[in-house]
Amino acid sequence: MTTPSHAQSHPHYHINGKRPGVGPGVNWAATIKDAGLAAFVALLLTVPLVGLRTVDRPTGLGIEARPEEVIASIVLVFFGRLGLGLIRQGMALPVLILALVCAGVGLVLPMPTQVLRLVLVLGGGVIALRAAMTVATGRSKLSQADRDKRMDRIAAKVQHASRYIGPVAVVFAAILPMTPLADRMLLDIGILLLTYIMLGWGLNIVVGLAGLLDLGYVAFYAVGAYSYALLAHYFGLSFWVCLPLAGLLAACSGVLLGFPVLRLRGDYFAIVTLGFGEIIRIILVNWYQFTGGPNGISGIPRPSFFGIADFSRTPAEGMAAFHELFGLEFSPLHRIVFLYYLILALALVVNLFTLRVRKLPLGRAWEALREDDIACASLGINRTNMKLAAFAIAAMFGGFAGSFFATRQGFISPESFTFIESAIILAIVVLGGMGSQIGVVVATLLVIGLPEAFRELADYRMLAFGAGMVVIMLWRPRGLLAHRDPTILLHGGKTPAATGAAK
């Protein structure tokens, strides 16, 4: 049990240590004052933007007052803060009971307005959860270090288990289309998830291994997509010819963009990559004679079965039909299943590459660069070439993913390659824990899978996405599964726990 301290109005100063000499008990005045201050801030935040809404009227812009929502949020913040303050002072059990009563009343009894019900249920629920955790663990608040240690243990377990989980997951992914579960929607979601997993793994090479923060990764995705679309459009090349070409072009653009900026460090590098990403998007929008501008390119040819067979019912001249070739009943699902396996294979190639390269001099140099730039230079590692290699290889994988995206959608436009896509891919890498391959998968399921499952809440999806990014970072700043054993150890390796997790 932590003891109350005089610093209640600044809970962030409240160190989780024991303060001898201060007895138990609740400092009501300070707690209520603190909650009141929080409610006042909530008032200032909500009055202009929540309480007053602009509405379109025939005469122009009008305004509408929503006082009940302002009052609701103030009440929510006040009691929420009060509850948290009391939990911190060892009153978890009464708070738990009260919060549960609130939530129950909100659920069962009739309420004059919906807003009141929402306040009771939501506020009561969250506080009850928090209080229950405190009651269960017997501690008011884990310190950041404790929490980190605990999560590190879980992460280490997952890392070790990934030796078994990995193959199981791959087998599961491979047999998924054959199970009766697989319908059109599930496969589409699977393809989407695998695309982001592949992009995450690709970006992980730059961010996780080489330690370069790239905010413009989507540019290479765009280069790959447009390479295929334009080559197919102007020269009629097939997907299988274009796939390596798209990768090559993306890698070239990676070298081209990377060469001037790799001297920069840290945040500057991030901003310049963001700038490059935007430049590529603006070029795609403005060079409409060539790229179709904002309208994009439609009618991008679908992939054939390795150039042998086509997936349509009536294939073009000189092509066999896939279902006839294998003596199957025609089904539009065949193409989807094929696309699914294609992206699975591409993603696994990226994963295998990363796993292997970490054992090669190149990968070791990347990891060393990430840990200490200057030490690397002193050891005679050519920093520019190493970083350029990371940039180009990641760009190549981005290009592969891009041309897959183009052939799957059949339509691309610059809309698909905005900064928000870069942010999502980067979020996947960082939330999963930089450099952790299994972390990317977990984060993709969280970041892409969860919103996909709640599609009907379309408007609130991105709101929750942004808030989720903040919350995960606050909860676990190094990413969910950030634990990494050093790839090599001195003297054949003491236990990883003794050397500690690499930062």
Place this chain on the structure above:
Amino acid sequence: MDYFIQQLINGLSLGAIYGLIAIGYTMVYGIIGMINFAHGEIYMIGSFVALITFLAIGALGITWVPLALLIMLLASMLFTSVYGWTVERIAYRPLRSSPRLAPLISAIGMSIFLQNYIQILQGARSKPLQPILPGNLTLMDGAVSVSYVRLATIIITLVLMIGFTTLINRTSLGRAQRACEQDKKMAGLLGVNVDRVISLTFVMGAALAAVAGMMVLLIYGVIDFYIGFLAGVKSFTAAVLGGVGSLPGAMLGGVVIGLIEAFWSGYVGSEWKDVATFSILVLVLIFRPTGLLGRPEIEKV
């Protein structure tokens, strides 16, 4: 020549707006070394608060324009700074001792959150507003016309800059701020409340961004929830161009970016103006990473 002067004035007023936003970036970067990615969104919120305040006081029956403008200015500065404060308190302060990437990701998340927050609350459609301050000042026998709004933007920015420079150079808050910028730990040991100084830095940055937001609303007469991103990136460019951490640099960078944009639109065409801005950013970072007025950073092992 007339056209040149016209573009010059357009560029100056645009640059003033970028400069006001850039100060927020540069101060935050100077003091806690992070790119406050949500700052563009703060500017967007300032713009929305100004719009809502105008509509609200219109509904209350206040029609005298100077008073209306003053209330708009004060309200948007006040409410937006509360947003700036809250963003720092919730999303950045707990991450102050974390690895460098964590606050950046948190900031990107905050930026996405705020954008969608405004979109849900106020609607996705762009918000038009009738001109509040119509009229032009004609110069050179009518060849050049400067709208009062643009003139007001430049004047208000100048006044704010003078006040702000005084605040940083003369007051004890400014001294504490500069001390924290140099060495937070030492400043803390000498009795400076570092948390409070950092909070106030965010509050000041947000207040200046709110002024910029209101000016954009007055000049262009239309805003939407998405204006923050591009303005944010360009203002960051301005901050980098001027030299991150330097206040006059931020203003200078803003003016340079504004002028480039205005002249590029005027003489080359407006489609490629964003490419011009980003190319400047890239070129400056490659050839002069410390910016125009920045101090070189010494690499220590």
